[in-house]
Amino acid sequence: MTICKHAGICSGCAWIDKKYSDQLALKEKALEHLLPLDSPKPKLISVGESHLRNRLDFTLLRQPNDDLVLGLYSIVKQSIVDIEECPALAPNLEETLRVFKHDFPPVIKKGSVRLRVSPRGQRGVWLDFANNDIKALFDEKEWLTRLLVHFTVEVGQRHKRLLLEGGRLKLADPQPQPWMNTYVGPDLEEFPLYSTIAGFTQVSQEGNREIISQIRDILRESTSQNWMELFGGAGNLTLPMASWEKFVRMYEVDKISLKSLEVSLRHFEKKKISRL
Numbered sequence: 001m002t003i004c005k006h007a008g009i010c011s012g013c014a015w016i017d018k019k020y021s022d023q024l025a026l027k028e029k030a031l032e033h034l035l036p037l038d039s040p041k042p043k044l045i046s047v048g049e050s051h052l053r054n055r056l057d058f059t060l061l062r063q064p065n066d067d068l069v070l071g072l073y074s075i076v077k078q079s080i081v082d083i084e085e086c087p088a089l090a091p092n093l094e095e096t097l098r099v100f101k102h103d104f105p106p107v108i109k110k111g112s113v114r115l116r117v118s119p120r121g122q123r124g125v126w127l128d129f130a131n132n133d134i135k136a137l138f139d140e141k142e143w144l145t146r147l148l149v150h151f152t153v154e155v156g157q158r159h160k161r162l163l164l165e166g167g168r169l170k171l172a173d174p175q176p177q178p179w180m181n182t183y184v185g186p187d188l189e190e191f192p193l194y195s196t197i198a199g200f201t202q203v204s205q206e207g208n209r210e211i212i213s214q215i216r217d218i219l220r221e222s223t224s225q226n227w228m229e230l231f232g233g234a235g236n237l238t239l240p241m242a243s244w245e246k247f248v249r250m251y252e253v254d255k256i257s258l259k260s261l262e263v264s265l266r267h268f269e270k271k272k273i274s275r276l
Helices: 020-034 091-101 131-140 142-150 205-220 238-243 255-269
Strands: 055-062 068-073 080-082 110-117 123-129 152-155 160-165 168-172 177-184 189-195 226-230 247-251
Touching: 055 091, 068 091, 091 110, 091 123, 123 131, 131 142, 142 152, 142 160, 177 205, 177 238, 189 255, 205 238, 226 238, 238 247, 238 255
Parallel strands: 123 152, 226 247
Antiparallel strands: 055 068, 055 110, 068 080, 110 123, 152 160, 160 168, 177 189
């Protein structure tokens, strides 16, 4: 059983006080209730019990006593559980959380924070704060400058990249980077998947590999060579399917995701796989 100091308080893990085998059984039963009565019994696949997440999304909130806390909402009232450690996080992400919490922003009342660690160890943070709070941080300048020492930083809903040039802070266009891996070829070779910090990816590298492995096995049993993927994002599933000699039509409307896909494709085409 995973031990968590926030169990029974934090809303993040509803069943963490139960044995892992019991958690899996409860999830299986919950899934059965969502499926039609004549559906096959679902098969749950686990890649591990804890320490798997490579990104987190927490709320930053200033308390009535003026303290800032960072974590998830409590299960008993509308307050934030200040999370210092979390057994769901991969060790390098847990350390990244400690680095971020060591130096909180001075002028923020409430906002959302995403932290990431890439497969290559790069740290990223996305600050989703109100515009007036962002302006206040730019005016204060010192905290954002310190943050850039440890993190690649993105700001706001447009995923703007924070830069320090000539002693001045500025926001630039989104710049996709390899924040996750996807897996290509019959042996699921690691392949860098470009995205923004704020862009959607699976939360766990190990979990993502297992998802792609299961899809590969399903496609091996199919005789169809033509596949369509709706809202494929940055191409996490698109690229593997193309690498398995399938013809893939992928549709996406989000411009930032499409820009990320274009960067991944430039690297992908060097592998001379072009059935997209």
